[in-house]
Amino acid sequence: TMTRPGDGLERRTETVGRVMPHVEVKVVHPDSGLTVPRGEPGELCTRGYSVMLGYWDEPDKSAEAIDAAGWMHTGDLASMDEHGYVSIVGRIKDMVIRGGENVYPREIEEFLYRHPDIADVQVIGVPDEKYGEELMAWIIMKEGADPLTDTALRAFCAGKLAHYKIPRYVHVVDAFPMTVTGKIRKVEMREEGVRLLGPGR
Structure with missing residues (x-):
């Protein structure tokens, strides 16, 4: 994600911006994996060319981080507003x-x-x-x-x-x-x- 030059000060300082071209993001419930409504916190997941293939010689660790559909589970707690701006609110483990x-x-x-x-x-x-x-x-x-x-x-x-x-x-x-x-x-x-x-x- 990234903010754009035309974004206001609040969005540039309080969010991490909107998804970049050719990349997908979603915010899911940490337990069910279902996408949460806009504005609600959940785990930030991303998919696209920027996602690694996996950890070197660690298939179990790779499977924990990247699911079968290619979504990387970041471990970050985030919310997305109605305009697609993402805010990081913490880490799941915290x-x-x-x-x-x-x-x-x-x-x-x-x-x-x-x-x-x-x-x-x-x-x-x-x-x-x-x-x-x-x-x-x-x-x-x-x-x-x-x-x-x-x-x-x-x-x-x-x-x-x-x-x-x-x-x-x-x-x-x-x-x-x-x-x-x-x-x-x-x-x-x-x-x-x-x-x-x-x-x-």
Whole structure:
């Protein structure tokens, strides 16, 4: 996908544009594989000359990524508006299911960036006996700012985010765990979150 020169600022900054010529895209329900209605989130799939043939000497991995009809399943959560503009809303593996509600951490992260004392934030899901998963916000504070408490963060979110999207736990850190290539290690963050919360919460 790509935006066009004539697209307005909002579409150029908030979407990844429309599908390119000779390429197909669709947004499907991650479980059923059926195309979702416009505006609803689902997995972004693409098909065409730009899609790889597969992984070298890894047929099982290739079959996971590219289905029998030639659609590559990107693992990206996206939505498409009525004009064909695609917005990326997160990654399937990062999606949190809290009490039956699908929660997209990226949406919450983008809201929390509005807080004047937050320099960076990552939201993850941690196991919860009642809801299946609960939200934990890992936060890097701006220099000189006091650490945020769970209560203060919930007060900041109240009335602006749906109740099930408000992080229950806050963990203030100096840095996020990173891979050697500079990607945030959310799996490690989840493991640490479980350890910090301990049993019986």
